[in-house]
Amino acid sequence: MYISHLSLTNFRNYGRLELDFKSGPVLLYGHNAQGKTNLLEAIYYLATTRSPHADSDQQLLNWNANEADEPVIVGRLVAQVVTKDGTQLLELRLIKEQKLQNGASFRREALVNRRQVRLMDLIGHLRATLFLPEDIQLITGPPANRRRYVDITLCQVDPTYCRNLAGYNKVLEQRNALLRQINESGSGRDVLPIFTDKLITLGSAIFARRADLFAYLARSAQRIHYEDLTNRQETIRLNYLPRLEETQPGRSREENEAVEEMMALADWLHEQPTGNHKSIAMRFGEAVDGCTEQDIARSSTSLGPHRDDWFFQVNGRPLAAYGSRGQQRSAMLALKLAEIAWMKAETGETPVLLLDEVVAELDERRRALLLQVTQNASQAILTATDPGMFAASFLQQAQTLHVAGGRVSSGVPLATPAGP
Ligand SMILES: Nc1ncnc2c1ncn2[C@@H]1O[C@H](COP(=O)(O)OP(=O)(O)O)[C@@H](O)[C@H]1O
Ligand SMILES: [Mg+2]
Numbered sequence: 001m002y003i004s005h006l007s008l009t010n011f012r013n014y015g016r017l018e019l020d021f022k023s024g025p026v027l028l029y030g031h032n033a034q035g036k037t038n039l040l041e042a043i044y045y046l047a048t049t050r051s052p053h054a055d056s057d058q059q060l061l062n063w064n065a066n067e068a069d070e071p072v073i074v075g076r077l078v079a080q081v082v083t084k085d086g087t088q089l090l091e092l093r094l095i096k097e098q099k100l101q102n103g104a105s106f107r108r109e110a111l112v113n114r115r116q117v118r119l120m121d122l123i124g125h126l127r128a129t130l131f132l133p134e135d136i137q138l139i140t141g142p143p144a145n146r147r148r149y150v151d152i153t154l155c156q157v158d159p160t161y162c163r164n165l166a167g168y169n170k171v172l173e174q175r176n177a178l179l180r181q182i183n184e185s186g187s188g189r190d191v192l193p194i195f196t197d198k199l200i201t202l203g204s205a206i207f208a209r210r211a212d213l214f215a216y217l218a219r220s221a222q223r224i225h226y227e228d229l230t231n232r233q234e235t236i237r238l239n240y241l242p243r244l245e246e247t248q249p250g251r252s253r254e255e256n257e258a259v260e261e262m263m264a265l266a267d268w269l270h271e272q273p274t275g276n277h278k279s280i281a282m283r284f285g286e287a288v289d290g291c292t293e294q295d296i297a298r299s300s301t302s303l304g305p306h307r308d309d310w311f312f313q314v315n316g317r318p319l320a321a322y323g324s325r326g327q328q329r330s331a332m333l334a335l336k337l338a339e340i341a342w343m344k345a346e347t348g349e350t351p352v353l354l355l356d357e358v359v360a361e362l363d364e365r366r367r368a369l370l371l372q373v374t375q376n377a378s379q380a381i382l383t384a385t386d387p388g389m390f391a392a393s394f395l396q397q398a399q400t401l402h403v404a405g406g407r408v409s410s411g412v413p414l415a416t417p418a419g420p
Pocket of ligand 1: 011012013014030031032033034035036037038039059060061062063064403
């Protein structure tokens with residue numbers, strides 16, 4: 001799939017933008033702080049309804065519009081997306097209304113082919129894989145970030161997963177509120193099984209889907225890493241850690257029996273029949289019931305996919321603790337390339353690749369591989385401050401766009417005929 005047209009209104013430093021894209025590689029170049037990252041952010045936001053950079057959606061509204069003291073400020077992102085099944089028009093609106101009495105209100109609206117849909121149902125129409133220099137923080141950062149990465153990847157491909165996840169998060173919140181009530185007042189024990197049952201049904205479906213995703217990613221990332229990235233020198237292993245059962249408490253996160261147990265559980269999950277979660281629900285259900293008193297005492301649910309995690313090993317050792325930055329970068333690159341392969345296997349087409357300043361930090365071998373992948377994708381949008389680091393053959397093939405001060409213009413031809 002590819003984006004053929006993007007239009008932005010009051011998004012970040014773009015007051016108004018109308019931009020045609022070609023399929024294949026697209027290079028956005030320009031000095032710092034001109035709007036390259038903002039453009040990729042807009043596309044990713046349309047794909048996932050999430051910003052990789054902003055803490056709040058309101059930050060995305062153009063400052064000038066925001067300060068103009070109008071009663072209603074509307075930010076609009078519209079993309080025309082060409083897929084193998086036809087062309088679709090996706091729209092996301094950010095609406096801020098000044099109320100006379102009680103301050104401002106903010107809401108978002110999503111539209112597909114001009115018809116309003118739930119925000120959740122915008123996801124999946126445009127699939128994107130994002131490469132950022134800070135991706136390696138996934139390896140060392142908190143588990144919530146790693147779960148978010150998995151959820152965004154799955155939601156883009158599988159609407160059922162997305163619905164199950166939303167349902168799960170809701171019932172988890174309700175169950176935790178009830179646990180607190182039981183803890184504080186003793187009342188409500190009789191209705192606890194209703195929430196526990198829902199938690200188990202939805203949680204089992206989430207476990208199953210994640211286990212299948214990880215089985216694919218682990219195989220694919222390992223192959224890419226071994227054959228393409230490290231010249232058959234290093235082996236990575238990607239491990240899913242499902243919190244399906246209570247495990248042995250251990251010394252450190254990645255080097256204890258608990259981890260071994262969870263890795264075995266991940267294998268077991270993957271062996272269960274696809275689409276039938278009965279055996280998973282039985283096992284998960286028993287484990288949750290075994291934690292009832294502990295859950296009440298803590299007023300929180302100790303088991304379930306909301307506590308899942310994953311990690312890499314390189315040559316048998318945890319990458320977060322023992323890997324160099326270069327090794328961590330290679331593992332993340334392998335993971336992202338595996339993600340693209342997975343999306344293609346699931347949907348029959350490559351997602352739109354978004355690469356923000358990642359080419360500059362790679363060595364020659366990794367750069368060549370990444371550029372080869374971008375040239376084979378339906379569309380890959382790259383940013384760079386210095387287009388000089390791209391080979392002439394790449395520049396000749398790419399649509400080049402110059403970004404300056406929130407405006408985008410067709411770039412001058414960057415490839416010198418005599419270049420390498
Ligand atoms: N909500 C906003 N409204 C207007 N300008 C913004 C907003 N958020 C960020 N900016 C501006 O956008 C610019 C950064 O753009 P960015 O896309 O990160 O640049 P780069 O081209 O280096 O990737 C900065 O000048 C910043 O001040
Ligand atoms: Mg940038």
